[in-house]
Amino acid sequence: MTRSTAAIKKISASAPKNVASPKPTRKVRPTERKCSIASTVGILSDAWTFLVIREAFFGARRFEEFRSGLEITRQTLTERLRRLTREGIFREVRYSETSSRVEYKLTKSGIDLYPTFMALMQFGDRWLSSADEGPLQLIHEGCNAVSKPIVACSCCERRIVAKETHYQDGPGAGRSSVDASKRTRRTADDFMRGRPSSVSQALEVIGDRWSFLVIREAFYGATRFDQLQAELGIASNILTDRLARLVERGVFKKRKYQTTPERFEYLLTPLGADLHGPLMMMMAWGDRWRAQGQPPMLLKHDLCGKTFTPVVVCNRCGEPVHAHNMKYRMRYNPDMFGGSKSGRAIVPGRV
Ligand SMILES: [Zn+2]
Numbered sequence: 001m002t003r004s005t006a007a008i009k010k011i012s013a014s015a016p017k018n019v020a021s022p023k024p025t026r027k028v029r030p031t032e033r034k035c036s037i038a039s040t041v042g043i044l045s046d047a048w049t050f051l052v053i054r055e056a057f058f059g060a061r062r063f064e065e066f067r068s069g070l071e072i073t074r075q076t077l078t079e080r081l082r083r084l085t086r087e088g089i090f091r092e093v094r095y096s097e098t099s100s101r102v103e104y105k106l107t108k109s110g111i112d113l114y115p116t117f118m119a120l121m122q123f124g125d126r127w128l129s130s131a132d133e134g135p136l137q138l139i140h141e142g143c144n145a146v147s148k149p150i151v152a153c154s155c156c157e158r159r160i161v162a163k164e165t166h167y168q169d170g171p172g173a174g175r176s177s178v179d180a181s182k183r184t185r186r187t188a189d190d191f192m193r194g195r196p197s198s199v200s201q202a203l204e205v206i207g208d209r210w211s212f213l214v215i216r217e218a219f220y221g222a223t224r225f226d227q228l229q230a231e232l233g234i235a236s237n238i239l240t241d242r243l244a245r246l247v248e249r250g251v252f253k254k255r256k257y258q259t260t261p262e263r264f265e266y267l268l269t270p271l272g273a274d275l276h277g278p279l280m281m282m283m284a285w286g287d288r289w290r291a292q293g294q295p296p297m298l299l300k301h302d303l304c305g306k307t308f309t310p311v312v313v314c315n316r317c318g319e320p321v322h323a324h325n326m327k328y329r330m331r332y333n334p335d336m337f338g339g340s341k342s343g344r345a346i347v348p349g350r351v
């Protein structure tokens with residue numbers, strides 16, 4: 001790969017960029033950068049959709065298992081299961097040849113969300129749980145040890161952090177018009193339903209789809225209100241609201257950079273910067289399942305100098321972590337949270 005430094009941009013955790021922001025005019029339809037993170041965010045930023053997928057990782061397959069585990073209304077559950085089937089995350093399988101009833105099984109792309117869940121879980125354990133201990137203890141079957149998986153470079157297997165990662169345009173780079181249907185303002189979602197979960201806590205801190213995208217832009221170097229607005233085509237009142245919320249949740253710190261008139265910039269805190277790993281896993285999933293072989297961005301790791309794919313690896317043995325090779329111990333009583341009672345083999349396996 002050519003080291004065209006002009007085309008390589010730093011994924012920065014703090015440094016404000018001295019780039020003039022294009023000012024959107026009224027005549028131009030708002031556009032946003034093409035980025036595979038957005039397709040994964042589209043799935044995980046809806047609380048019910050996320051919770052249904054989570055229950056599937058705990059072994060739920062049947063309508064009643066999802067319903068009782070989450071205390072979700074039949075109508076909402078039906079809608080989410082349909083949507084997830086349409087999006088290829090679940091497939092419908094009949095109970096038996098004679099039955100017309102169906103179960104919902106995770107497809108390959110659904111199971112492939114597991115490393116993203118692991119990255120979010122570790123973030124939640126590190127920052128949002130007491131004493132660095134989340135509700136689940138993970139055991140990696142590969143090395144049979146208690147594992148705290150990390151987001152790593154596929155080439156050198158070392159942990160990736162924002163300041164050592166650069167990106168450049170990939171074959172699918174460009175901008176697309178803002179999809180108004182995905183841009184409606186929603187009320188705050190409740191990610192905290194059902195069983196205790198560090199993934200829920202992480203998603204609850206991040207918030208909704210807009211907040212995800214604001215954080216993403218921070219990793220691309222945007223620190224100021226007008227930069228964020230220009231990059232995302234977001235309405236001022238929504239951006240104001242999301243920035244205030246993200247400051248309150250400790251993702252950004254607000255710093256005055258000009259006195260008259262008063263202007264502020266928004267810098268990722270150490271907690272915010274640690275969301276890099278989960279966002280990189282979302283990008284990797286989107287690249288694999290939504291980009292049709294045309295990833296909008298290529299990532300480069302400074303430590304090894306190579307173009308890489310982010311992977312979640314066991315922190316003990318360095319092997320990639322998959323749903324089928326992880327087990328877990330629950331630090332809570334699962335009987336209190338409904339869900340799967342069938343005793344079938346579940347993914348991942350419980351110890
Ligand atoms: Zn590397």
Ligand SMILES: [Zn+2]
Nearest residue numbers: 140143314317
């Ligand atoms: Zn291991």
